[in-house]
Amino acid sequence: MIVIIQCEDRVGLVAAIASVLAKARCNIVSMREHVDLEENKFFARIVVNDVTDPQAIELAIIEVLPVDALVRVNPLPDKNIVVLVTKEYHCLSDILTRNHFKTLGANVQCVIGNHPDLQNITERFSIPFYFVSHENRSKEDFESEILKVILQFRPDYLILAKFMRILSAEFINSFKLKIINIHHSFLPAFIGANPYSQAYKRGVKIIGATAHFVTNDLDDGPIIVQKIANINHSYKLTDLIKAGRENETAALIRAMQLVFEDRVCVYNNKTVVFE
């Protein structure tokens, strides 16, 4: 069993939590605790063995914590996810493959594309694909059709696997800290459109990719994972994009794994990641 706790810090928190677990004869196999002293915030991730009644333990833990504490007790290994895509296949196909072989740590319920390009690969893995075009309609209309699909499945997380439309504040707010995006640059460098063109023009020697939770501020949500790749003068723009793909795939998958294993806490537009 994994216990994630996030609350105001105060003396005695670890003792209180660990005592609850000891009383229940549970063994703490692995524990990570972090205090942000500036913000007086407490974070902990505890892996516990020999649990007989998780719900009772959760209630007992909540009792010893400050009133506003966030507690997640997670006996379920797999999350449900819906993946949104546009045309690029690399992130999606990696997700579909791992899902197929049960190594994703999540269950892909469906894929939604604003272009039909990735229907074929999705269906090869026997996953339903919904084509929801954004063309010739309002953003509101577009998003409401996406929402309709999502509501059929009630996923735990939405994954933007190179989904190239900007979502409205309303949409994002209804999935707060439940949307993970991959941005194809080393944020905050090259924010906005065409980061590879910008990087190419600037002559950088390293390119990056950033997986982050989506918030209302475009490309400015809490960063979960960043990855880089070394490049050099011989890389044309197309080579840069090609090298970037591996990076993007790796960063998004790693972020998904961390989130699905309940290793990520968010506060203050930052993440605590207990790797």
Place this chain on the structure above:
Amino acid sequence: MIVIIQCEDRVGLVAAIASVLAKARCNIVSMREHVDLEENKFFARIVVNDVTDPQAIELAIIEVLPVDALVRVNPLPDKNIVVLVTKEYHCLSDILTRNHFKTLGANVQCVIGNHPDLQNITERFSIPFYFVSHENRSKEDFESEILKVILQFRPDYLILAKFMRILSAEFINSFKLKIINIHHSFLPAFIGANPYSQAYKRGVKIIGATAHFVTNDLDDGPIIVQKIANINHSYKLTDLIKAGRENETAALIRAMQLVFEDRVCVYNNKTVVFE
């Protein structure tokens, strides 16, 4: 204050330790706990604020632990070290520089060389250098002279910064887990002499360096840090050695930092490193 604990695992250990700290009104700022389930071993590193009486806390913690527990309560930031060298300067000069600017996390008491080559650089930093030749004498005799120098200083750790003599079991046993060595290969590849020649001949694409505690089994002590560098066909043996130097320096310094910050536990010829 940092508390390091290593003992047999049992239910309730974290609760017991944290309760001691809570009773003393100490705040746990950062905590890492790890259990090796196969070996039933418990490891924890706890960073504590607001400590008034460290010794009292240490005694109180020992009381709640199994009898054979190892506990280190470390209120002192800096260790004392003696550095042993032969002819290569790169690790030593990095150590001397950081020592000079007080960023090593340790205090270099003296340098011992079995060649006089590094006397000049050592003395430029106002550190005493002892030349102890190994030539024309028995290993016993050689080591006993080194020991005499060391005993003047009573260091916490000995650092073998490219010291190219093999120490006797007797010598090593008198500094158990107190000697850190840098081996110029990615152990266990290229064990023994001339690892770069071996790597060159084999045509590897990556070279490595390994910082480890010294035990009686040559090149087989518990590994603390490993670093690698990418190489290619254009590297001649001399280029390989040159690239290796940066690696060796980085690996040794990192291992020293981890040990000096009390982040390393050893068991079963392996390390737990709370980075």
Place this chain on the structure above:
Amino acid sequence: MIVIIQCEDRVGLVAAIASVLAKARCNIVSMREHVDLEENKFFARIVVNDVTDPQAIELAIIEVLPVDALVRVNPLPDKNIVVLVTKEYHCLSDILTRNHFKTLGANVQCVIGNHPDLQNITERFSIPFYFVSHENRSKEDFESEILKVILQFRPDYLILAKFMRILSAEFINSFKLKIINIHHSFLPAFIGANPYSQAYKRGVKIIGATAHFVTNDLDDGPIIVQKIANINHSYKLTDLIKAGRENETAALIRAMQLVFEDRVCVYNNKTVVFE
């Protein structure tokens, strides 16, 4: 057009080759030349534009080179390959995905498995799968059935994508420098069976993967690519294997790309890789 040349070194080779190209009004867009002075070997990879008659140029180049020179003039972008697998999916599915989206730089003709486990994923990509069991038969018999399948396709390269059988010298010799294998360790560390168990037991802090050409000496062929991943004490053997998979996939794919783009020369059991 790409020209790869490998021969004894002598003064004037670059001038001779470049003059042939200049006479044909071809432009050298990118050129890499390397001489191994110890072995007196010349290697060059030349990317040429504006080629009208590649065959004429090839003949003209051969004329100015030493008699035993190896010359490859490669106007064809895609190689044909046959992939051999056992049970692990990660390398194969990455190959199948890239093949499907035409970004592999090769054309997967078929997959041969000595277990039926990967038939399903292969056929989802509309690639033929041949199950050739090794059980209850001689190695000779087993390999001769594999050969029969291969001969239907006449591939340029065989890819051992976690194929867990050791091939005979006869088999290997009939595909000299045409078989690429992924070994799940940082060769030459942990040669042979169960490298991850060996690495786990030794307590290394970095694991590796090595893509190499297969020769008669097990795990000792010319290394094309090596990749590493950082690990720590919290990795159980299963975590190590999981982390290793990403590494293996990345190393094998990179090696395949380098070979398919004609960037790799072999001599003396080593490779020259013009990245």
Place this chain on the structure above:
Amino acid sequence: MIVIIQCEDRVGLVAAIASVLAKARCNIVSMREHVDLEENKFFARIVVNDVTDPQAIELAIIEVLPVDALVRVNPLPDKNIVVLVTKEYHCLSDILTRNHFKTLGANVQCVIGNHPDLQNITERFSIPFYFVSHENRSKEDFESEILKVILQFRPDYLILAKFMRILSAEFINSFKLKIINIHHSFLPAFIGANPYSQAYKRGVKIIGATAHFVTNDLDDGPIIVQKIANINHSYKLTDLIKAGRENETAALIRAMQLVFEDRVCVYNNKTVVFE
């Protein structure tokens, strides 16, 4: 001997250059050629053995190139440099150490500091230190005193090793592409002041350092080398700065090596680096 050539591209350049070398019975040991097709620019770096008259060869090469070609024939292994610093020691002490042991590929003529803090370490290495304060005087006045010191030495390059003053356009223009700076961020992220504070606030997972030639556009000169370091939530701002130091040192030293070995060409505010 190393030959660096940079000019407009045209068919036959390699043949022309290589023929000059062949006629002189020189052997090309290593050659890298790159053409930027968009800009129609030709770059080459040629390592040549068996040279008897370098000047004659230089003249002969110039004769076969376009009129505006840049040619550097460099028989001298070591450049002369002047290092400018403020208060931070890490880059300077690495430079001084390598200079002392003759592994820098350059000769440090003197160090100029706008604070006296690094006088002691500089003089420990028997290198002259000039304290030129910027306080209570105009930038013009400040720079003219620096210039006076520099003119005594006539260095090939100026190294800004954490020199925290912005130089005037006049100053920079008088050392065009001769000033190398280390910027403590992954440019173009966190341009300007306090990049680590910015990075800390943004919650990035990777920090960077960029070594570049100085031009009039602050932090916008041609990038030579970038390096990164992984960080996480446990890094306070001071830890970030500490981790950054290793990065900065490594990036600056690498850039210096590349420039001193004549591996870097500049055009269009970018670099071609023949590593």
